[in-house]
Amino acid sequence: MSNFIYLFRGGQTPDASPERMQTQMQKWMNWIQRLKEQGTYITGEPLQPGGKVISSAKKIITDGPFAEGKEVVAGFFMIRANGLDEAVEISKDCPVFENGGSVEVREVRVINP
Amino acid sequence: MSDAVNIPSLVDHFFRHESGKLMAVLTRVFGLSNLELVEDVVQSALVQALETWKIQGVPESPSAWIYRVARNRALDVIRHREVVDRLGSEWAAIQRFGGETPIDRLFLSTEIADSQLRMIFTCCHPDLPEESQIALTLKTLCGFSVGEIAHALLTTEANVKKRIARAKRKFADNTIGFEVPVGDSLKQRLDSVHTVIYLLFNEGYSSSQPQELIRRDVCGEAIRLGLLLFDHPACSDQDTAALLALMFLHAARFDARLDAEGRILLLEEQDRKKWDQTLISRGTYYLEESARGDSVSRYQLEAAIAAHHALAPSFAETDWPVILMLYDHLIAVHPSPIHELNRAIVKAQISGPDAGIAAIEAIRELDALQDYHLLHATLGEFHRRAGRHLEAAECFRAAIRCTESPSERELLQRKLDATVVSQNG
Numbered sequence: 360m361s362n363f364i365y366l367f368r369g370g371q372t373p374d375a376s377p378e379r380m381q382t383q384m385q386k387w388m389n390w391i392q393r394l395k396e397q398g399t400y401i402t403g404e405p406l407q408p409g410g411k412v413i414s415s416a417k418k419i420i421t422d423g424p425f426a427e428g429k430e431v432v433a434g435f436f437m438i439r440a441n442g443l444d445e446a447v448e449i450s451k452d453c454p455v456f457e458n459g460g461s462v463e464v465r466e467v468r469v470i471n472p
Numbered sequence: 473m474s475d476a477v478n479i480p481s482l483v484d485h486f487f488r489h490e491s492g493k494l495m496a497v498l499t500r501v502f503g504l505s506n507l508e509l510v511e512d513v514v515q516s517a518l519v520q521a522l523e524t525w526k527i528q529g530v531p532e533s534p535s536a537w538i539y540r541v542a543r544n545r546a547l548d549v550i551r552h553r554e555v556v557d558r559l560g561s562e563w564a565a566i567q568r569f570g571g572e573t574p575i576d577r578l579f580l581s582t583e584i585a586d587s588q589l590r591m592i593f594t595c596c597h598p599d600l601p602e603e604s605q606i607a608l609t610l611k612t613l614c615g616f617s618v619g620e621i622a623h624a625l626l627t628t629e630a631n632v633k634k635r636i637a638r639a640k641r642k643f644a645d646n647t648i649g650f651e652v653p654v655g656d657s658l659k660q661r662l663d664s665v666h667t668v669i670y671l672l673f674n675e676g677y678s679s680s681q682p683q684e685l686i687r688r689d690v691c692g693e694a695i696r697l698g699l700l701l702f703d704h705p706a707c708s709d710q711d712t713a714a715l716l717a718l719m720f721l722h723a724a725r726f727d728a729r730l731d732a733e734g735r736i737l738l739l740e741e742q743d744r745k746k747w748d749q750t751l752i753s754r755g756t757y758y759l760e761e762s763a764r765g766d767s768v769s770r771y772q773l774e775a776a777i778a779a780h781h782a783l784a785p786s787f788a789e790t791d792w793p794v795i796l797m798l799y800d801h802l803i804a805v806h807p808s809p810i811h812e813l814n815r816a817i818v819k820a821q822i823s824g825p826d827a828g829i830a831a832i833e834a835i836r837e838l839d840a841l842q843d844y845h846l847l848h849a850t851l852g853e854f855h856r857r858a859g860r861h862l863e864a865a866e867c868f869r870a871a872i873r874c875t876e877s878p879s880e881r882e883l884l885q886r887k888l889d890a891t892v893v894s895q896n897g
Contacts, residue, residue: 367527373519376617377487380522384482387526405527434527454526 362401362467363446365436365453370460386454394438399449405434433460437467482530485689487518489696490535491615494518494542496587497578499612501546504594504643504650507612513549517542539579546575588613589704590650592697593661596668597648600639605668606675607635614693624686625675658706665701666711666771669694673719688726695719702758713762714771720755721778724748736883740787752782770806773798792821809837810844817850825854845874849884856891865891 372379394400408431412423433455440446443466450462494514502510521538531537577583595609610616610624618636622629642648653661676690698716701707728746731737759775777798784790799815812835820828832838832851841847852867868888872881 371519371523373515375519375522376620377491377518377615378485378617378620380487380518381482381485384487384522384526384530388481388530391529403527403529405524433523436527 360439360441361446361469363438363440363443364463364465364467365438365446365450366463366465367433367435367453367455368430368461368463369433370455370458371431371433372458383454383458386457390452390454393452394436394449397449399438399440401437401439403434403436406432482534485615485692486534487522488615490538491518492591492613493535493584493588494538495612495615496591497584498542498546499591499594499650500578500587501550501575504648505646507640507643509549513542513545517545543575543579585700585703586652588700589652589707592665592701593652594648594650595639596661596665598661598664599648600642601635602668602671604635604639604642605664606672607632608639609668609672609697610690610693611636613697620686623684624690652704652706654706662707662709662711665707666715669697669701669715670718670771672697673722677722691719691723691726695723710762710765710767711769711771713758714769714775717755717758717762717775718771718778720751720758721775721782724751724755724782734879735886736879738883739781744786747782755779755782768801768805770802773802773805777802790821792818796822807836809835809840812836813841813844813847813850820854820857825857828854829858843874845871845880845884847871848874849887852887852891856887856894861891861894 372383375383391400391403410423412421413419414421438446438449440449443464446464446466450464453462455462491514494517495510498510498513499507502513517538520541521534525531525534578587591613592609595612596605600608606625607621610621611618616624618629618632621632625632652658673691673694676687676692676694678687695716698712698719702712702716724747725742727748728742728744729737755775756779759772759779762772762775777795780791780795780798796815796818799811799818803811803815813832816828816831816835819831829851832847832854835841848867848871852864852871855861855864855867865888868884868891872884872888875881875884
């Protein structure tokens with residue numbers, strides 16, 4: 360078993376009607392519920408929109424290349440799975456895809472395996 | 473290894489109803505002439521809730537969570553956008569309550585209810601065109617999007633936008649206050665509120681697209697607004713009670729109106745075991761509540777008719793003479809060719825199809841019903857019962873020509889086919 364991070368990008372629908380929001384919310388709740396029942400889900404946090412990127416030796420501060428639209432990281436989950444393939448398979452049910460979003464799946468590196 | 477599975481869930485239509493509450497509360501802050509600003513603040517609070525909760529789960533008190541976000545957002549707007557001069561006079565009054573954040577007071581549950589009541593009276597203001605009243609009610613009080621309203625009212629989004637824009641233009645001239653009327657004007661204003669709720673319910677209940685979930689939602693919203701009204705002592709008069717009775721009694725039949733294939737079933741064909749007994753008893757409760765006054769209104773009479781149908785053990789055992797009497801009374805109180813048509817159906821039930829036809833011919837404003845499919849359908853049914861299949865088929869064909877609704881057409885086609893078979897057989 361290894362731990363994985365799901366980075367959710369995009370999939371926000373700022374113009375959605377309240378009822379559409381309710382439907383989306385329900386889908387996420389169902390998904391999290393399934394992950395919890397499988398013992399897959401560890402934790403998850405949403406991220407505030409915006410933020411800064413600090414780069415180079417000069418410590419130049421910018422709003423970052425990912426400040427708008429579908430590149431915005433909306434939040435992350437930490438889950439456990441048997442390898443990257445399984446982690447990818449599990450992510451395919453994520454409701455973010457229905458609104459044009461994406462999931463980046465990354466394995467948490469363990470220094471002393 | 474699995475976490476304890478304990479996820480707070482959201483009640484049905486949570487976002488819609490919170491939207492309605494926030495619209496009402498924030499309109500007290502920003503004033504009716506800033507309705508678009510209010511919409512923006514509400515939308516951003518709802519979006520923030522969705523974006524946070526979908527990853528983190530729903531907090532224990534989701535409403536309180538949203539109110540905090542909306543309150544902070546509103547205060548931000550006030551600080552940064554220098555809209556204070558343009559804010560409603562209410563804002564000055566709120567500030568006089570003192571304290572650091574007088575806005576918090578508006579989020580007390582009693583104040584939320586009061587704000588929603590103000591919103592009801594505002595959306596149903598007699599100076600607004602009827603079409604605007606209904607669209608605006610669905611938008612601001614019920615949290616429907618323009619697209620959903622168009623869908624529910626069988627019109628285009630452009631039309632809905634126009635209707636709402638017309639109301640907003642009216643608000644801009646500041647002649648309509650955001651308040652619950654008092655004294656003499658209350659009764660008259662309450663009448664317009666009843667009319668809008670009644671129209672809203674009919675809009676949802678009309679069988680032209682009965683399979684649509686959204687139409688059931690519209691009926692649910694009409695009932696919710698009626699209950700909100702009834703909770704307020706000044707508005708819980710006998711008409712409010714009667715209107716609630718009428719809506720509950722009709723809503724009780726929702727599940728029985730269609731068969732498994734989604735085809736319309738007439739009252740006679742419905743499986744009465746599918747009628748919702750809880751809703752029927754709520755309906756009769758409000759009917760009794762409405763009987764406390766000394767006058768008789770159209771809502772009471774319509775509710776009483778609905779109650780007789782709802783409580784009859786079978787179609788055959790329905791108390792038709794009493795229902796006929798109620799229709800006579802209803803026509804006296806509120807003359808309408810539609811009521812007269814319904815009365816004719818009852819008349820035929822008691823005295824046979826030819827009496828029904830005679831009753832239809834006696835309708836004073838018969839011309840108004842010339843393009844009404846149910847007039848032709850009813851005449852067709854009477855002729856069929858009297859064994860005149862040729863005339864019956866003619867009427868069913870006329871009825872089909874008068875309706876666009878696929879389910880109505882399907883029902884009429886079934887009747888026509890049956891008539892043609894008997895004719896040949």
